[in-house]
Each structure stands twice: as structure tokens, then as C-alpha cells.
Amino acid sequence: MKVYITGMGTVSSLGNTVPEMFSSLLENKTAVRRMEGWENYKGLNSYVGATVPQYDIMRVPRTARRTMSPMSEMATLATMEAIRQADVSIGNGQSTPRVLMCLGSTTGSPENFETYFKKIIERGGPEGQMGTTFFKVMNHSVNANVAAALGFKGAALSPSSACSTSAQSMIMGWELIQSGMYDIVIAGGADELHYTSTSVFDIVMAASRGYNDRPTETPRPFDVKRDGLVVAEGASVIVMESEASAKARGIRRLAEFCGGAYICDGAHMSQSNKFNMLDVMKATLERAKINAEDIQYVNAHATGTVQGDAEEAQAISEIFGKNVPVSSLKGHFGHSLAACGTLEVISSVQMMNEQVLIPTRNLTEIDPACTGIFHLQEKKSFPTTKVMSNNFAFGGMNTSLIIGASGD
């Protein structure tokens, strides 16, 4: 059974709708900037980040907003955009047993965790805690808040695997639609920028430290002068739908979701390696029943870390050699963690449908450790019908997926 993408929505560092975001990408913009005041956090060395433009959440009722941190607000707006495009009838309390909502985040709201525990420690107990705070820090806060905001009544799952969260959401969606359990899956992820998120990467020396005074020059995926990733925020959501459902509704199919795989390498919490990346890319080709020769573009995870980028370049090289254009979008968006997988799928769908490929921003001198692949260093008009997109996360959570032109 074929699965299609029929709706897309985003609140991203480069725009709060899909058209705005993609327009910024085409202009090769970056959202990375120096974060004011971050130099005051003891032990933090990376002061760069990428926040989203101001958005309007006031159209969501107060009773839904009161339990939302920014990640749930962004996810709600992205979901509204996606379901509007897909023109699916969900919400307002009507039962939708054939629809799954599958949205996740890395953690609950970091900012609210901080204020919650700070007060606990100051007061010596729970005195003075707001009743609404906990609903911002649950592992499924994003999914639950979006469901409450829309009045969605149906199955909801909240995958959580850090930077591969939304990739897992989509691949699970593909699996579950294929299984016949659901006709429609609303899949994606969200995360908000907070200094504690950047700290996690900074502590393990994976965050960019050397460009605090030149923020637009980092991250630098595959570049010889790359020094780490830059954390971003945002939410990205797609509507996935069975072929039968899309045809019955007569809705335009934006792309086919051809398949994907997620494999935990069970090897190392923070260090990725090319062999495990290769495993998941090969498994993806196999599951999607697509030959490597049919892939015309690879959207790399490449976040700008010294080790991860080199390992991924080598893994891609093993399969595709120098034949297939490769780029990473982290130099534009920063790394939006749980949202990035879906954000990169949405970007890839737009690239495929507009027959253009976006290059890797800030890649000026290819690192010798990242050679062996066809690096895109400038925008290219290029027709593609099959795209592979990779995402790798802490915990050895490796994912890869393939999307294809829908023919519509």
C-alpha cells in the first residue's frame, strides 16, 4: 500500500509557514544568531542559537494555551497549517478512529523544568507550584496539547528519540498506515530553544564554540572549519495518508512517502559511526524497495560536528559514491532537534516539486575527511523524483527515509 504526504506545516527558524520557510531557504538565509546573555551561564561555551520569528498563538483558546510551552504552541500552529492543506476533517471532539496523531519532542519544556525545580529547591517542596506547569513538561506534552487545542479524539503516540524523533514519527506512520491500522497519520516533532539544550551538546564538545562573534558562519556541515552544531527551535508536521484515502478524498498528493527504517545501534550513546549509518540507509532502500541508483538527492543529517559529518559522508559515499548530490540544511536552520526530520522532509518535498536543490550553507572548503560524495555548494536546478533523508540521534538512534514525487 502506498503512503502519501497530503499536508505540511511548520514553525521554523526561517519562517512560520512552509512557503515562508522555503522562500528563506531559496535565498540561502540563516537564522543563527548570538543569544543575548548566554555568556553569563557558567561553563557554557556556545552562545549561538536559532529562534523562530514571533508567531500568533492567540487564535488558540486560553484553556488550551494555558498548558502549552513554546514547543506545544509551535506544534499546534504547524499542525493547523498541515491539516488545513490536507483538508482533513479532524478535531472539534469528533471521533476519528482511523487517524493517528504521532508528535514527539526530545524532552518536556526545558524552561519549565528549570523554573519548576528551581522553585522546589528554593521553597523546600511543592509550595507555590502552578497547576498548569506539569502539563508543559510531560514527555507527551506536545501531542496532548495539540490534541486538546484541536479537539482531536483518536489514537495518539509520542515517540521520543531526540534528534530523530520526528523521523521516527513519520516512519512509524508509514508502517502503521501500511499495516492497515490507520488511514491518516499526523506526524512530526517540536522542540524549543533553551540554554540547557545547547549545554547538553556543549558538555560533550559537540556544540559550536568558535563562532560566537560570527554566528552566521556556523554551523558548517562538512566544512574543514566546522566546530559543532547550533541548536534551533521549531515544529514541523506532515499529514501522511494511504493511497486509497487520498484518492477517495480527491486531495492533491504532495509526495510519496516511500519508506524508512530506524535502527538503534546499541553501541554508543554519543558517537555515531559510518557502519551503523550504512545499516540504516541500506535497510531503508530495502524496505522501500528502491535501488540506490534511483536516489537523486540525499538530504544529510550533517549537523556540523567534527565526527558525525565525516562518518555520514563516508557512509553516503559507500552507497552513492560521487554520483548523487548531497546537502545539509543545518547551516540555514540550525539543528531543530525533534523537529528536524520532518522539517527536512518538508524542505525536500518543496525542492522536489520545484525542481531545485538547496546547497549546504557555510560549506566553503570541504574537509578531506568528508570527501567521496557530491557536495552541493550552490543552488542547482535539478529534477528529482526520489530523495533520501537521514537523521541520527543520541542513543545511537539512526534513521533514514525516502520520499518520492507523487505524480500529481
Add this chain to the structure above:
Amino acid sequence: MTNQDIIARVNAIMSEGFEIPADQLKPEATLFDDLGLDSLDAVDMLVSLEDNVGIRVDSEQLKTVRTMQDIYNLVGNLVAKSEATH
């Protein structure tokens, strides 16, 4: 703190924290039916009152509150007790 001060403080919390238009904040307005609040709001309202007015409200006392006037009275009594002990 005068009664007017207390009413102004409570009304500010209701407007800013719970987005209730000022013209709906009448003494006889019931919190749940007229103003659309619920039990989750009641907990946050209690915390906001404590933080903004500097009083400690027993959650059992909150259960007796039905209207805006009930809040004014509760806060007024707690403020009076607090001022009497200082």
C-alpha cells in the same frame, strides 16, 4: 491594604492571568459558570494570589469560593489577619 486595593489586585490577576475582560469582573459573577474557569484555573489562581498579595491560602478555603465577592472576602480576611500579626 484597603478593600479597593484588594479588589484591584484580584481583578488584575483575573484579567492578566486568565484573560477575563474587566467588564465581566462583577462581584456576583461565579467563577466557573459565568467566567468559564475550571479546577485547574483555581489552583493557578491560588498561586497567583499568594505570590501577588503575599498571603497563604489554605486549599480547603478555596473550595468555599464561588463568586468574585467570595474571593474579595477571602483575600480581605487573610490580609487583615496578616496585617494584625505584623
